[in-house]
Amino acid sequence: MVPTSYFLVLSAVLFGLGVIAFIFKRNILTIFMSIELMLNAVNLAFVSFSRLLGQLQGQVFVFFVIVVAAAEAAVGLAIIILIHRNRGTLDVENVDSLKD
């Protein structure tokens, strides 16, 4: 079988790439996608530990994380549509009214 640490390293790498994407991307849609990537990385760690410890609670948690991600995607995309309608841009550099 594959050692659990392999899965955990992959999970850490994916989470890190999600953080990098979150910081470097300018399009608000892509930033939202990088949040989904980080959630996926966490799910992989959950499944790996669930398998290692022989306990199913980890997989139940993954199920709940996916449900919450679905709800978050619905509301978040609605907010993105609103931002685009009100400001005509998806670039986060131009959405800075809290700055002034």
Add this chain to the structure above:
Amino acid sequence: MMTPQIAVFLVLAAVTVAGAVSLILQRHPIHSALSLIVVMVALAGLYLLQGAEFVAAVQIIVYAGAIMVLFVFVIMLLNAGEEERTNVSRLARYVGVPLGIVFLVEVAYWIGRATAHLGSAPPEMVSTRDLSSLLFREYVFPFELTSFLILIALLGALVLARREDSD
């Protein structure tokens, strides 16, 4: 020792990381979305490798199916174009990017070292039947709460995205 499982893991892990890197490097959001779908399908393969069939199926159906279709719909609806290249400061380009990569490698290395003693999981498989009995007995109240959450999110999205002048 290169067992078939480890070979499959390495292939799937390479696909996942390549998809995630491609998500960062692509400039058009639709390309990023397709890269993310590749990541999610490869992750479903990794779940299958660990004997989590239910999670793998949910990953494909809900994540790669429903959520990403929602993303692609919104990208097409808003007619999102390519990201504009803005001139990042020199400091960010020459210090920030290498530091980010070093940090990533460092975290992966230490997590690998700290968890190396865990070994591999016992070979016995958990069945979807056990998972469902756990979900519908012990976790039935949170399960019902999630349906409520989905309903609220649906209403919230509807109210947010509705045009003000239509009523």
